[in-house]
Amino acid sequence: MGEKTQWRIFLSLPSTMQLIYLIDTVISDILREMNFDEETQEHVNLAVIEAGTNAIKHGNKEDINKNATLEFLIEDDKLTVVVTDEGPGFEREDVANPLEPENLLKSSGRGLFLMEACMDEVVYEAKGTIVKMVKYKQRPNL
């Protein structure tokens, strides 16, 4: 039986939004290496930037003494991204649904929705200070 390829890449950033481009650079290269199709690359890229933004801006409140950590686990069949912040956390159910008519014209509140729409799995752990997202090379049969 062939051995499974598994790479683990860590990125730890001081919490400033000026470094968001670094997340974009790293995830873009990983997605290209993994040969995801173009549309999937755009979706995963967006989800990871949203998760990084949440960690830096909402979790760590842009405190440069706190780090946002992104861990990329690359496997043959899937990419797992774990984003961790040092903030107080949040309850997912407290975040309003941006698709409800009363929220459609709000200027914020779409980040979690987009992450969940773009990835195959999104799990919030430790009060939302750890977000684990998975994208499969081929969507599993549910």
Place this chain on the structure above:
Amino acid sequence: MQINLRNKGNVIILDIEGNLVGPNTIALKNIIDDQIRESGGEPVFMILNMERVQMMDSSGLGVIVAAYASIRRNNGRVVLLNIGGNIRSLIVMAKLVTIFDRYDTEAEAIASFL
């Protein structure tokens, strides 16, 4: 990120170049807010030319949604020009496809204000 502002008659055209992501979006927000302020309450007619925008996140989406809401309040309109597939897909996902009029040519976008 670069934004070029042009006027054609009473229509304001913003040619946007770069990714509308994170802190990049503040420049666009400031320019739109300035134009609304300078209109002195008169209706604003604005085209956001996104031909050279490869990527937009929820911050960018938030800026154009806020522009839509502010401009509509004074009976103006903001429309999107030349959006790529990824931005179209984002707008569809966020259920904003019925809110934003989208055009493929500048002439069509300008004509939509007449």
